[in-house]
Every structure is written in structure tokens, then in C-alpha cells.
Amino acid sequence: MNHDEATRLMISEKYLLGELTPNQREQFEEHFFGCEDCAMDVRAGHAFIAHTKAALSEPTPATTMPADSRSRPAGWFGWLRPALVVPTFAVLLAIVGYQNLVSVPKLQQAAATAATPRILASVSLLNSNARGETLPTVAVRQGEPFLLFVDVAAESKYQSYVADLVSPAGTSQWSLSIPSENTKDTISIRVPAQTQAGTYTLVVRGQGDSGSSVELGRYRFDLQLHN
Amino acid sequence: MQFHAFDAPYLERLCSGDFPTEEHFVRYFSELIRLKLRSRVRSPQAIEDIRQETFARVFATLRSPERLRQPERLGAFVNSVCNNVLREFYRSSQRDNSIEDDDQTESLPDTTSDVLTILTRKEMGERVWLILEDLSERDRRLLREIFLEERSKDAVCEGFGVDRNYLRVLLHRAKLSFKSLYLKSLGSKVRGAAADQEG
Numbered sequence A: 001m002n003h004d005e006a007t008r009l010m011i012s013e014k015y016l017l018g019e020l021t022p023n024q025r026e027q028f029e030e031h032f033f034g035c036e037d038c039a040m041d042v043r044a045g046h047a048f049i050a051h052t053k054a055a056l057s058e059p060t061p062a063t064t065m066p067a068d069s070r071s072r073p074a075g076w077f078g079w080l081r082p083a084l085v086v087p088t089f090a091v092l093l094a095i096v097g098y099q100n101l102v103s104v105p106k107l108q109q110a111a112a113t114a115a116t117p118r119i120l121a122s123v124s125l126l127n128s129n130a131r132g133e134t135l136p137t138v139a140v141r142q143g144e145p146f147l148l149f150v151d152v153a154a155e156s157k158y159q160s161y162v163a164d165l166v167s168p169a170g171t172s173q174w175s176l177s178i179p180s181e182n183t184k185d186t187i188s189i190r191v192p193a194q195t196q197a198g199t200y201t202l203v204v205r206g207q208g209d210s211g212s213s214v215e216l217g218r219y220r221f222d223l224q225l226h227n
Numbered sequence B: 001m002q003f004h005a006f007d008a009p010y011l012e013r014l015c016s017g018d019f020p021t022e023e024h025f026v027r028y029f030s031e032l033i034r035l036k037l038r039s040r041v042r043s044p045q046a047i048e049d050i051r052q053e054t055f056a057r058v059f060a061t062l063r064s065p066e067r068l069r070q071p072e073r074l075g076a077f078v079n080s081v082c083n084n085v086l087r088e089f090y091r092s093s094q095r096d097n098s099i100e101d102d103d104q105t106e107s108l109p110d111t112t113s114d115v116l117t118i119l120t121r122k123e124m125g126e127r128v129w130l131i132l133e134d135l136s137e138r139d140r141r142l143l144r145e146i147f148l149e150e151r152s153k154d155a156v157c158e159g160f161g162v163d164r165n166y167l168r169v170l171l172h173r174a175k176l177s178f179k180s181l182y183l184k185s186l187g188s189k190v191r192g193a194a195a196d197q198e199g
Helices: A003-008 A011-016 A022-032 A036-056 A067-071 A082-115 A180-184 B008-015 B019-037 B044-062 B071-093 B115-134 B137-148 B153-160 B164-198
Strands: A121-124 A137-141 A146-150 A160-166 A172-179 A187-191 A198-207 A213-226
Touching: A003 A011, A003 A022, A003 A036, A011 A022, A011 A036, A011 B164, A022 A036, A022 B071, A036 B019, A036 B115, A036 B137, A036 B164, A121 A137, A146 A198, A146 A213, A160 A180, A172 A180, A172 B164, B008 B019, B008 B044, B008 B071, B019 B044, B019 B071, B044 B071, B115 B164, B137 B153, B137 B164, B153 B164
Parallel strands: A121 A146, A137 A213
Antiparallel strands: A146 A187, A160 A172, A160 A198, A198 A213
């Protein structure tokens, strides 16, 4: 593992969140013991998590409250002072108005869309792992999801599989766990709307008993976005 | 303490027993060793034992005729010695399987109680509050459930309608906001330690 790879794949975040396999964890530790930048990243992240845990398990500290609210006890009905009631009700009125005019119609529209059958763009990656094949292309409307079809070469030594979608910029978009029983047939994956056009790569890995993972294939495809 | 370069003169000073270099070396790698061990060993006493044994072996090698000659391998060397000590610890404790547990890892702030550390800790706590206040209510609740609740991260993310990558990016951004203060605090600690030595 090198520094660029560790940064690009957000390995220090994965390490801090306990998301790495034992093998990946050992590789990253070997790297950050010799890489001051990554070591600093892990140390700062660990300190942030430690302080966040402490902060979130306590009530809001006094330093973040306005000075007058600390010096003067308000009593049970303190919140009824006109200085608080008038702006509070004005804000509530604005919220109610916004919900009725904007949020509720939007939610109704979203619910109606979700319940309506529709045709999604799709791309088959069944042959895209082979050498010399032309890159499969999918043309999708902006903000629309699409479907990926892929076959995973299952082997009995793997307990499960993981598919990672890597964007044209090289960042991991999401990670999907695939149970071994799903690999008997072609897998269809609904991909959430992407904002960036270009060549994406679906990386499929097999995960063994010991938690180690092995890359089984890379499936590239072109995403075209239109209005 | 992060401003030292692990180069040939550093390795030379370390091998020849230069005290400030030794102190920097032990402080720097102690923190990395503790970070490494926190997900593998529960007992603080065992972590301390493994840390000390690692340094004892590292220094023994550095001062032997077969000493390390490549300064760029220094970190990897400490890590491999620590791995060996850890493996021996597993064997002797005969609890290999029950010791590893990522979700049970402890991340507690440093509890050292000197004045400088207390002030730094307070400042870092306040910075964390400011960072958390800048987050949306949903992101704050997400962090709370991830770090404080005993639920799986996948279940928490699903409940919030986000994926694991969203969580990583959230942590990454918060960490970047926090990092400058953290670096400053390390500088203060080093200056404080140097002043103690001079005094």
C-alpha cells in the first residue's frame, strides 16, 4: 500500500471506523508506521473520535451558550418572555407555511413517482471483463438511477463478495455486500443517480473465512449523462 | 514531535543513545503502537506490556552489530517487532479468537493530568463542539449513534438513509477541521517537554 492509494481510498477513515479486513488493516499499519502523513491522519482522526465520544455523551458545554442564559435562571415560564415568544412563533409560522407550500407537495410527488412503474436505463457488464471488448455505455438522464447487470465468478472458498463502484475521479462511490447465494445468477444492481459522467469501474472482491479479500474482477463502463 | 525526519542522521543518533532522539522515537511510536493495539487487546496493562517489550527488542537490535541500516525502514521495523510481540502475547494468553473485536475498541481521550494536557484537552473538546455544531442535526445524530450506540454501523447508516461512504466523508471532513488544532497541540506538548528538560 502506498500513500496515494491510502489517501484516494480513504483508508485512514476505514481504519478508524473498523472497516478494513485483518489483512488490509495489517497492510495499512505497515504503511503508516513508515508514513508520517498517514500516521498524523490516523492520530488526528482517533483524537477527534475520542473527543467526539466525550462531547456527545455530555450535555452541551456552557461555553457554547450565550452568556446571559447562564447567569440568570429563567424559571419554568421563562420561555414565555415576549422576546422569545414572538420570534419563536414567527419561525414556527414560517416552517408551517413552507411545509404546506413546498415540502408536502414535493413528498407527495416523490411518493407517487416511487409507486409508479418506470423504465430504467441499464448496462450489462457480463463481457466487459474480457480483453479487447469495447466499453459498455449507459446513457442516463441527470438525477436518474440505472441498473447494472454483472456475473460474479463464484468460488467455494469465498463466503461472500463485495462490489465497489469507483468514479472516473478514482473515488469509491459505494460498497455493496453480495451474499454468495446471489452469485448463482446474474446480479442486477440499482445504482443511485451519479453526478459525474465518464468511465466508472465496478471492482468485485471475494471475502474468505479469515476475512481476507481477493479481487476477482474489474468491470468498466462509460456513463453518459443528459438532460 | 512530528517535525523530525526519520533519516540517516536520526538513525545514527538513535543507535548511539542520544537521549532527546530516543525520547522522540519512543513518544512517536508509542502512540502508533497504542492505536494499533487498541483493536486487538482489551487490557490496558497488556497493551503497556507489549509496548515496552517492543521497544526493548527494537533498541536491542538497533544497538547490536546487525543493526538496521535503512532509516526508511525504521517504522516498518517497529511495526514488525510489535507484530511478533503481539503474536507471542496471543499464544501465551491462548485467547486468540476472543481478543479481536473491532466494534469494542476503546477511543477515550488521554487522561494524563498535567496542566498543559488539561488545557489542551479542554481546547480540543471545545473545538470538537464547534465542529459538531456546524454539522446538521442528522449528521450529529449519525455520529452519536455510530460512536456511542451498540448497534452495527450498517444498521445505523441504513436507518439514516446513507451509505458507509457518506460516513467516511463526514468523518474525513470533521477530521480535517480538527487536524490543525491537533497539530498545534502536539507542538505545545513538545515545547512543554523540552522546557521541563531544560528546567
